[in-house]
Amino acid sequence: MVFARSQGLFFQSYNINMFYKTLSIWLCFSLYAMACTQDSLIIKGLVVNAKTLQPIEGVNIIGDGFFSISSSDGSFIIKNITNGNYVLNVSHIGYAPKTVNVHVWRNMDLIYVALDEAVTNLDAVEVNGKTSKRRDKESSTISYKVSKEFLNQNRENSLMQTLSKIPGVSTINIGSGQSKPVIRGLGFNRVAVVQNGIKHEAQQWGNDHGLEIDQYGIENIQIIKGPASLVYGADAIAGVVDIKPNKIPAINSFNGEVNLLGESNNDLLGVSVGVKARKESWFYRSRLTLRDYGDYKVPTDKINYENYIFELHDNHLRNTAGIEANASFNIGYSSEGFTTETSFSNVNAKNGFFANAHGLEVRTSSIDYDSSSRDVDLPYHKVNHFKITNNTSLDLGNHTFHLDLGYQNNNREEHSEPIPHGYMPTPPDSKERAFNKNTYTLNVKDVFKPNAKHDVVLGVNMEYQDNNIGGWGFLIPEYTRFTVGAFGYDQFEINKNLHLQAGIRYDFGVVDTHSYFDWYPSTRNNDDNTISNIYLQRSQDKTLNFGSTSASVGLSYLRNKITYKINIGKSFRMPLSNELASDGVNYHMYRYEKGNLDLDPEASYQLDMEVDYSAKKFSVALSPFVNFFDNYIYLNPTSSYYETLQIYEYTQAKVFRVGGELSASSTVLKNVTLNASAEYVYSRQTSGPKKNFTLPFSPPLSGRLSANYQFKDLLFFNSPQLSAELKVAGAQNEIVPPEQVTAGYQVLNMAFVSKLNSSKNSLPIEMRLKLNNVFHTTYFDHTSFYRLIDVPEAGRNISLSLTIPF
Amino acid sequence: MKFISKYNYLSILFVLILASCSVDDSANKDEEKPTISINYTEGFPQACTELVKGETYTFKAMVTDNLALAAYSLDIHHNFDHHTHDDQEETCDLGDVKAAVNPFIYVENFTIEEGLTSYEINISLTIPDDIDTGDYHCAYSVTDLTGWQARTSIDIKIIE
Numbered sequence: 001m002v003f004a005r006s007q008g009l010f011f012q013s014y015n016i017n018m019f020y021k022t023l024s025i026w027l028c029f030s031l032y033a034m035a036c037t038q039d040s041l042i043i044k045g046l047v048v049n050a051k052t053l054q055p056i057e058g059v060n061i062i063g064d065g066f067f068s069i070s071s072s073d074g075s076f077i078i079k080n081i082t083n084g085n086y087v088l089n090v091s092h093i094g095y096a097p098k099t100v101n102v103h104v105w106r107n108m109d110l111i112y113v114a115l116d117e118a119v120t121n122l123d124a125v126e127v128n129g130k131t132s133k134r135r136d137k138e139s140s141t142i143s144y145k146v147s148k149e150f151l152n153q154n155r156e157n158s159l160m161q162t163l164s165k166i167p168g169v170s171t172i173n174i175g176s177g178q179s180k181p182v183i184r185g186l187g188f189n190r191v192a193v194v195q196n197g198i199k200h201e202a203q204q205w206g207n208d209h210g211l212e213i214d215q216y217g218i219e220n221i222q223i224i225k226g227p228a229s230l231v232y233g234a235d236a237i238a239g240v241v242d243i244k245p246n247k248i249p250a251i252n253s254f255n256g257e258v259n260l261l262g263e264s265n266n267d268l269l270g271v272s273v274g275v276k277a278r279k280e281s282w283f284y285r286s287r288l289t290l291r292d293y294g295d296y297k298v299p300t301d302k303i304n305y306e307n308y309i310f311e312l313h314d315n316h317l318r319n320t321a322g323i324e325a326n327a328s329f330n331i332g333y334s335s336e337g338f339t340t341e342t343s344f345s346n347v348n349a350k351n352g353f354f355a356n357a358h359g360l361e362v363r364t365s366s367i368d369y370d371s372s373s374r375d376v377d378l379p380y381h382k383v384n385h386f387k388i389t390n391n392t393s394l395d396l397g398n399h400t401f402h403l404d405l406g407y408q409n410n411n412r413e414e415h416s417e418p419i420p421h422g423y424m425p426t427p428p429d430s431k432e433r434a435f436n437k438n439t440y441t442l443n444v445k446d447v448f449k450p451n452a453k454h455d456v457v458l459g460v461n462m463e464y465q466d467n468n469i470g471g472w473g474f475l476i477p478e479y480t481r482f483t484v485g486a487f488g489y490d491q492f493e494i495n496k497n498l499h500l501q502a503g504i505r506y507d508f509g510v511v512d513t514h515s516y517f518d519w520y521p522s523t524r525n526n527d528d529n530t531i532s533n534i535y536l537q538r539s540q541d542k543t544l545n546f547g548s549t550s551a552s553v554g555l556s557y558l559r560n561k562i563t564y565k566i567n568i569g570k571s572f573r574m575p576l577s578n579e580l581a582s583d584g585v586n587y588h589m590y591r592y593e594k595g596n597l598d599l600d601p602e603a604s605y606q607l608d609m610e611v612d613y614s615a616k617k618f619s620v621a622l623s624p625f626v627n628f629f630d631n632y633i634y635l636n637p638t639s640s641y642y643e644t645l646q647i648y649e650y651t652q653a654k655v656f657r658v659g660g661e662l663s664a665s666s667t668v669l670k671n672v673t674l675n676a677s678a679e680y681v682y683s684r685q686t687s688g689p690k691k692n693f694t695l696p697f698s699p700p701l702s703g704r705l706s707a708n709y710q711f712k713d714l715l716f717f718n719s720p721q722l723s724a725e726l727k728v729a730g731a732q733n734e735i736v737p738p739e740q741v742t743a744g745y746q747v748l749n750m751a752f753v754s755k756l757n758s759s760k761n762s763l764p765i766e767m768r769l770k771l772n773n774v775f776h777t778t779y780f781d782h783t784s785f786y787r788l789i790d791v792p793e794a795g796r797n798i799s800l801s802l803t804i805p806f
Numbered sequence: 807m808k809f810i811s812k813y814n815y816l817s818i819l820f821v822l823i824l825a826s827c828s829v830d831d832s833a834n835k836d837e838e839k840p841t842i843s844i845n846y847t848e849g850f851p852q853a854c855t856e857l858v859k860g861e862t863y864t865f866k867a868m869v870t871d872n873l874a875l876a877a878y879s880l881d882i883h884h885n886f887d888h889h890t891h892d893d894q895e896e897t898c899d900l901g902d903v904k905a906a907v908n909p910f911i912y913v914e915n916f917t918i919e920e921g922l923t924s925y926e927i928n929i930s931l932t933i934p935d936d937i938d939t940g941d942y943h944c945a946y947s948v949t950d951l952t953g954w955q956a957r958t959s960i961d962i963k964i965i966e
Contacts, residue, residue, distance in 0.1 A: 306893060306957075307893030307894070307958075308893055361890070362890050362891070362893075363889060363890055364888055364889060364890055364891050365888075365889070366888070366903070417889070419887055419889040420883065420884070420906065420909075421883075422881075422883075422911075422913055423911065423913065425906070426887070426905075426906065523913075590947075590955075590957070636953065637953035637954075637955070638949075638953055639876030639877055639949040639950060639951050639952070639953050640876070640877055640915075640917075640949070641877050641878075641879045641915035641947075641949070642915070643913050643915070644879035644880065644881040644913050644914070644915060644945070644947065645879075646947070646949060646953075646955050689953070690953070691834075692834050692835045693835060735837070737839075737952065737953045737954045737955070738954070738955060
């Protein structure tokens, strides 16, 4: 059907009828006055998914003698057209093709084309443009795409807890709201988190805080489970969580959403408001998020840690409350062949730590923690992450240039009650540790197609970090670090279904560590039986250079419904300043951490495979891997003491790992979907002082079984779904000092998800009611930071979240 | 759950789970922590012991390990701020919170002759005359050759 209206009327009606249109098969466009030369006119248009109203990229728009492909924001332009009537054939894989009649004249408006998802077999559609799904299949990189729908439906207390439902992804948690990514058992600086093309740089090495990223407003994440230094540089040795830039809003659009979240376990209240708008070329988006939560509850009233017993008030894990306030503003410009977007964001959080034991250290205090479950007393940390990024891309012929610029400041402070330790007298204030890190990033990339068979990418990454420290506790030295890397890779189409991908990269880095002296004297017994009091030097001024080569080669083969991938790669990671130069006492962990200036960059070799069978009613994917580390850097607990604290020394060992993920999904009945997944990693140190031991924080074998039932629409519930998910984890008997064996567990979670029709004239509200840990099960997560002090995971939690679009 | 029998992939999943669980190569690996105890007649100090300034005491604790002990330490520091408490069954009455002027501090490490699986810590220590009296905390720790550690701590008092 075709509509011709004035623009104002069109938009009014477009909004009012939007919901109606999402359910119907519509095709609409409108005509509108615009200036144009008489003999050379332009057709401008926009292609959207009729169901979701999201723009569709890569759509072929073919007319008699002209042709165009829609860009990432769904828009297309056809130039040099004369007056008259034209027929446009609009087609895209996965959508039913559409024919549109257009009258082209001087004052014509944008053409809106809404495509319906194809119900026919994909094989029947001729492939003209490639969907991103197809491109993922052709790439030999084994990755997992996370959509906004997945994030909304699975939203947990932190971004990484949400993503941990993906097989092969887990988290290291501290408390209810903070977690770090772990991919196939490796985390900290071995997983790169990338946002808008810029590597997120905070204090990744620390195990008692989370990721400083607002989990709202993210539309699209790519997770790479395997070494990815080739494209992402150092640190992507175990995998990447790549938070992609959001899609550019549609031309002449304004919309937004309010996200509300309430949780019963930690009395969380969360509000996030996002808006986005675009005129012709300029667009902007903005988001504000506020989350405030109290102490979380565990299904026990006392905690037995070694010989200590901590009585809990009302099952509350004392002083684990927190608050988070985030804001972001993006402004961008997009025209034919040129897009630029600048993003300003700030994430601010304050979180308390469990008051009875800080690290492993048991503490008593005169603070009345139990008077309120919402206040944050000592010990706590506060963190502020400010970021400016710019992403610009320019199409020049068959080259596309991408430029990413980034500045980020991570400012984190850890506060605890000042008490003397060893030779250190009572410190003057509560500021135990402070880190202030500035990171500057520049990435340049040229994507080009020398001919139909090759897709070549050449790029350079540069990064400068400046990390400053403060506070009375010393853990890592101040340092500056400069890295530069250059890479190139090619995807070669051997034939339509067989693709070869190969690339190579070289990185060079300089780490400059700064000296540090204790602020208090320590007593030393000299050889001549005299005693001296000296200010001990904890780190040295050192300049260290590192160079490393990464490479990767892989094949992907598509055969009907099956995709086969194989990839072999070498990745690397530069040693961190604490691994190189720390020489400090970590009282809370009862250990003395000693760096090693002779460490080499870590090198990892990995063979990845994937077999994926996707049919309409059944799909299954298996992704095994074999991995070998030449010199894994590891904080080894030795048998020696330093001032009565056990010495932990950074050492390198060979490590062998093997594992993989299996997932399957099936639509057994029309309304019932079953999903099952399992993940497993086996790790062994094959040399060094902990030969035959595993690696720290090894996740146990685990699996998820879920069933999803789609109801008929009922009252104001639109597409209501009920789902139940059972998470089963095996025991983790593979430990390394000072860990403890963790028993297996089963936890049942349930969810009811529905759209609500508030009125016919507005977009539906999305509602999610979730019940986590249905049976209030007491269990321990082997990779939780609080596992070390025998704190079980959170008890039953009811959460209600609403997404209200406008 | 009734779908399991119908759907092979679920059975495959569970076979995988079972198969992986049975991987066991814990041989050649020391997975046992050492132990440390003052809970025997000669163990010293016992919880709430009062030590007199100027006196000499023998600190004794029993340590054991399944394979080989490596090192031990003794740390005595003040608890005038009540920052922690011990892991003994008995609860001691603590004095008032106060500021430290010249607190006693003892921080020493020792190694154990290689190859021993049981050993009695025996440290002779004179409490200096010029230090602050009050609540103190006495912490023993021991490591084995593998790097496992055990700790125990005792609340004590130093008196005039």
